[in-house]
Amino acid sequence: MGRSPCCDDNIELKKGPWTQEEDEKLVSYIKKHGLGSWRALPKAAGLNRCGKSCRLRWTNYLRPDIKRGHFNEQEEDMIIKLHSVLGNKWSRIAAHLPGRTDNEIKNYWNTHLRKKLLQMGIDPVTHKPRTDLNFLANLSQILTNPPNLGPLMNSWDINNALRLQPNVAAEVAKLHVLQNIFQILSTNNSSSSLPTNMPLNMGLNPNLNGLSNINSTNNIDNGVFSSSSQGFCQVQNYTQELYQSLDNNNNNCDKSLSNISYETLDENRLPSLVTISPEASTVNQVESNTNSISGGSSTMFNPTTDDLFDSLEMLVDDGTTHDLWKQFLN
């Protein structure tokens, strides 16, 4: 024969929020007798509750060493780092944060941190940059509407974000290149349809002030800055590969190592030139509203759609092949 049941189903036990009187009974009993059998505790303490309910109330609320109130920056940082390693192992995460309970951390994650990471374009499950199309759509709005960038960045310290995910800025820039590809696809092929969840102005007016702001933010330390530079080197590589792909089709493309540029269209569908400068870790829109593309480091290109599908396969790098992209976007 095994153990006797925790809670007697024949007795109507109280559920729901605890009253002050119940709290006092529980605390008083544990102070006097210490922690023992949760099953025996309710009856001994004069509580009409399940032992499980008593344990939960004690561990999550009444324990004297519990720290209540807002999580500070260090705690947030710790939770995110631990979550990236441990996943949803809340009790193990809580073990690293004295005074915090697994339930509290779980709630805080679900209500605050998860949203912050999503806003930053970081997948809260994988802790890697998001490359899904919903994020692309959101990104388009962020990049084309700089005033919205301020509150977003203030709500989640960009310095922390970059420290946690050094390549995020690179991913943002990379996604901007993707924007451009989608735009070219939609412009070149009137029969092609963009994903339904993508705004029609996708790729228009690629105002990169947001990224410039990131790099001019004084509180980004040298270490992050150097990570950021590496990030832009990656963008440079992506862009180079894109240009190489275009060049293979005898397009005249700029492949300069020091000054990566690409073209897009502004809100009037006029060509506009964007340059990425890796040395300075800045992204600038150097020329816009011109009727023709000219300038020291860039030449207008006219890619075929197949070139662009190749580039999508390469840039997104999530297993979606050229043919799948073609199928999806046509």
Place this chain on the structure above:
DNA sequence: AAGTGAAGCAACCGCCGAACC
């Protein structure tokens, strides 16, 4: 001021490995 939806969070539910008989 009232209605409504969103956000926050305490508490419950159900599962699972460990412990017990």
Place this chain on the structure above:
DNA sequence: GGGTTCGGCGGTTGCTTCACT
């Protein structure tokens, strides 16, 4: 050794508060 329960954990619910119209 096997059946049963406990304790702990993660997921989910639902109540309360807040913000907005």
